Amino acid sequence: MSGKYKTPMLDELEKGPFPSFITEMKKATKISTTAEDALGQLEKSYQTKRGYWKHGGIVGVLGYGGGVIGRYSSLPDEFPGVAHYHTVRINQPSGFFYTSAALREICDIWDKYGSGMTNMHGSTGDLVLLGTTTDKLEAIFAEYSSRGWDLGSSGSAMRTPSCCVGPGRCEWACIDTLGLTYHLTQHFQDEMHRPAYPYKFKIKTAGCAVDCVAAIARADLSIIGTWKDDIQVDQAEVKAYADMGMNIQAEIAEMCPTECLKYDGGKITIDNKECTRCMHCIAKMTKALRPGKERGATILVGSKAPIVVGSLLSWVIVPFIKAEEPFEEVTELIENIIEWWDDNAKPRERIGELLEVKGMRPFLEAINVPPQPQQVREPRKDPFFFWTAADLEKK
Amino acid sequence: MSGKYKTPMLDELEKGPFPSFITEMKKATKISTTAEDALGQLEKSYQTKRGYWKHGGIVGVLGYGGGVIGRYSSLPDEFPGVAHYHTVRINQPSGFFYTSAALREICDIWDKYGSGMTNMHGSTGDLVLLGTTTDKLEAIFAEYSSRGWDLGSSGSAMRTPSCCVGPGRCEWACIDTLGLTYHLTQHFQDEMHRPAYPYKFKIKTAGCAVDCVAAIARADLSIIGTWKDDIQVDQAEVKAYADMGMNIQAEIAEMCPTECLKYDGGKITIDNKECTRCMHCIAKMTKALRPGKERGATILVGSKAPIVVGSLLSWVIVPFIKAEEPFEEVTELIENIIEWWDDNAKPRERIGELLEVKGMRPFLEAINVPPQPQQVREPRKDPFFFWTAADLEKK
Amino acid sequence: MALPQRQTDIGPPKFDKFLPPVIKENYGQWKYHEELSGGTMVHVAESGAKIWTVRCASPRLLSTETIREISDLADEFCGGYLRFTTRHNVEFLVSDESRLQPLVDKLTTMKYMIGGIGDRVSNIVHTQGWVHCHSACTDASGLVKAIMDDLADYFTHKVLPNKVRLAVACCVNMCGAVHCSDIAVVAVHRKVPKIDHANVTKMCEIPTTVGSCPTSAIRPNPKDKTITINEEKCMYCGNCFTVCPPIDIHDPEEDGVAIVVGGKVGSLRTDPKFSKLAIPFFYNEPPRWPKVVDAIRNILETYEKHAKKHERVGEWVERIGWERFFSLTGIEFTFQHIDDFTFMRDTMRTSAAFKY
């Protein structure tokens, strides 16, 4: 195992109950010498409290503009094994489902060309292979793609969409998150692999407002499952919860944000037209309460991390849209949204930032969505607003 | 009475139960012909849906830079009586208290020199005399000031402070709003009469968080009475309210924003350290609950109407300060606040706008107030913040 | 005629000269009050002393004749003592209980409108309008008269869930308290101002004019010593006109008023709130603006019907959600409602939970 460098500080991180990434890195030294130097350089970072990576140059595979992050050590003489240390992003299967066979296939190829280290998975969702050199990229791509695995994305492009487990194993999924994500990933392959957008564009899909994939916070386009009709109530199960000692009044009725759910000590009644479908009652009483049957998705736009204008959460654009195979309506909407952004954004301007600059009206008009109170938390405060010539004409 | 002009549209506004300003204007025609032309021009505005006043030139009295708003008709030939139609602002007595004798004195002088019309009072608080000409201003000033009435303010100056009735007739006043307002009005006479600030500066004082003078929304500096110790509870009176049929649970306990007030069907108990002193319970059960005894004021800064950057509410700067005669501490604080603004603002920049440009730190440091969580509703979100050299030194 | 000797910087008369004896004696020693009717109340001091108040509506624009009339009434019933409120009503301060009912009766006979106390509509804070201001794009006093005539019952006796504070401002300078009122009217322009370039050159400071624009729509045109306005960016606030009169913002055909709702200033229960746009536009319809009057009544009655006791308009709307406010009042939601000024970000819905 690891011998090339002494790593006293890193060794400290092999102690304790949580699985150790240092142990993982050490395991990888059995696969590649790269991994040795990765450890060595990391120990140096720990000693000196700074990173030793340089900006990536542009590296990639023929015909693709993204999917590989170029990375070079700033101390190539000291740590030659990581002089090049690129990552390869692979489109993950929706919902991060695998078989052991699939995982072994991935490992086999990676052991051949890479450092033996992975990230399962990247924050965006890709399967991330960590540490290889420029000369191996074409081979890596041929090996993976011939076996049905494609590169993920990077740069100013559609990024690999991701989603929650949804109908795969969740009783609250109001849309087929896995199917829709697979569909979108396929649909936007070109946009994913040949960066031609003003900046990155991310799509995340959650089956319900619980949002187990943080779609509303981490996607330029957030798709969240919802329903329109009444919550399904099973009063026998309500009673069962009460019998098990749940304080339904305090935990459910008093925490219902709209006060539309009442508990009379026996039964739950819901004034469904006042329900916002926040999911609290359903999540906490899963046997007794279930989403309604008229299901679809809410489409929100714009969330991102703080750089440049401060972090954003996504904004509701379309309160309800059907999202069933073959997903035509929602795909068309997404295309229109992206087209408007692509036409109007400056380089490195995310759609949320652009919307703030342009205002909602030109956007909504371009994508043909009417103004609706569901889009706002509250109307504007100051009486500073615009009128078009057309507005003035209709008296 | 009014005969010079036909005023069919205005006459419509003499109908109905609410007292009519048109009737008032007609009454004034007994005093001055000015009032006739004011009516005539107003009728024309009603007919044509637009005003006919020009911007004011600078008019005033010797040695003063404000207190008079110059106003000229844009139709002086058609309505010669309002060719000049200036308003005179008079410092109102704190709390708008008068005797009949004082009011008659005001009327007598005004009938002599003006249109016979007044605004009791202007939105800022001044006693406003409506409609006179440039040549009469000196006489008006001599007459009023010799009798103890001084001009109010206009332009880029301290504006006449105003306040709620407070200890004059309210059981909740935690500070002497009338005394403090009188003190500040006297203290800032020079700043009020000789505009030398970047822009207007308004002070309003409310005796408690009920804020019957809208201090928090309409004053660059808002002073609001508060207390620090426990709410005084009279349980016998609690019972009396219950006996009278008040639903104390729903109306008081459930509406207490901090849930710190509990009602057990007999008594009220308050967890005073969690109470925000919002005044709800006290206002709705005035016989049973009263503010504590350790009283003072919260100082807030910055509110204003929407032009230019959007409307602002005032921000808490000093959570608690003693405000008792001779009001030294609070006066000094206000002077420091104004000094910082005066030193830093561009012309036509209100203090709230300036603070947004500069940030709180230089301001708080200048006025020697430490950062405190009471100043914010919540801390910043994005990790974009500054460090001074001094900050970095103290490790 | 010789003028008396002027004095400077003397400030106002000290208020205590004008306090009735019972107030002087019990200053700061009030214990509680009781509402006796829509327009009368009594305050009781620790000492047991009492002061009765009778509140009457005032159009604020008062002739000296009316002020004298009020003074006479104060003499007859109040030992000469009276005050005005922060919302411009007149308050007769009665120290002698036996004078209370006679005063009320006399005021009633004289058609004074008694009310405004308690959970009711009080006077409308408002501004100069066409009566006096060059900036006005509606008449404030006329609107107030029309609205208050319609809501008279809510001033004199009908009880609401809580106080409802109305305001009217005749331009976006908002000299009234529109930005934090339960329901308010604010006059707005809808067309880009026309520029009289020759006079701009003569009369205006270009940097001030450029700086006056909230949306940076104005650029200097140094060649002709004037300015140009980017029509795309101008939202007709009129601030350029305030600092530079040759920029004419008035357009009688397209000027009118907007209605905003849900503001408040007190800190009771919930934090003070800004008003939000409810209805972006009504044409000016003098003398009685019937559509505006109806719209306000509709909002007020919807609130009256749906709010819980003690809920202010804004508290009620926030509890039910703005989407429900629009559906309950039947008000149309338009592009104008969606913020595109500085703070759009905070007004958009960032949640998957909402009502239909």
Add this chain to the structure above:
Amino acid sequence: MALPQRQTDIGPPKFDKFLPPVIKENYGQWKYHEELSGGTMVHVAESGAKIWTVRCASPRLLSTETIREISDLADEFCGGYLRFTTRHNVEFLVSDESRLQPLVDKLTTMKYMIGGIGDRVSNIVHTQGWVHCHSACTDASGLVKAIMDDLADYFTHKVLPNKVRLAVACCVNMCGAVHCSDIAVVAVHRKVPKIDHANVTKMCEIPTTVGSCPTSAIRPNPKDKTITINEEKCMYCGNCFTVCPPIDIHDPEEDGVAIVVGGKVGSLRTDPKFSKLAIPFFYNEPPRWPKVVDAIRNILETYEKHAKKHERVGEWVERIGWERFFSLTGIEFTFQHIDDFTFMRDTMRTSAAFKY
């Protein structure tokens, strides 16, 4: 060696290839689930069919050796089926109830850390750090390891009022989910970057560099084809460095991390929330950042002690008020906490009601 024929734009394998039969058969037909322990649960379908899940912590940075080990376990107990979660944990998908306990036992023997289900701390979403990113001003993986070792009990069994989502980002690009997490760590610089002007001239697009600055601190210096930074305005975000590498933002002596709290992404009960600054700075103290670990434990335990059942960290803080959060946790309030970025206005207290 000949490479196989590459294919392009094929996307990922379709997920259904990887679904265990019971999931395929009951796809979208799940009825309810039950938590069986801190790391096990069962989902029950309308049909009565069941799928058991065993969740194990993962450092995310996995060697192929470990992935093979996991695969072997999946073969032995799960018919080869497993998945990863959106927070990077491993989930073994057990279709045969009789294999559940043996799997748990085996994992326990092998020192896998089972947990993360229910009202607990789950895995920390994090980023590349010194392991791979040029932008990092701390190491994400090391911080995660140190924090999770300390909070292990909260992962495996201890129950909290609700889920607590932690995140770590190694720079303000925040590739983790820091901006909406219950408690999160974000690395920050504290000094104005140093500029290597010669290389700026060669390597950088000046307009992009100027435009990259959130506070407009960067101005072009056209004469020397470089840029200048206004030190007063720079808040060390490092975005200029991202677009123009010769602007070096790293400073080992003054770099470190901040702690933010109170964010969430779900819409349950209350709207999704941004995290807010709790502690502006700790020095980097590798390998185990003890002060950061203690600070997080302090916040977590204070939450555990004071929050109501089902309240998330941000919901609890908003109920008690931020001033109370600071007094309960004993965290010092500094100038850094007061927003002076774009949205200061919305963070200031505009109310006379607050706690001490």
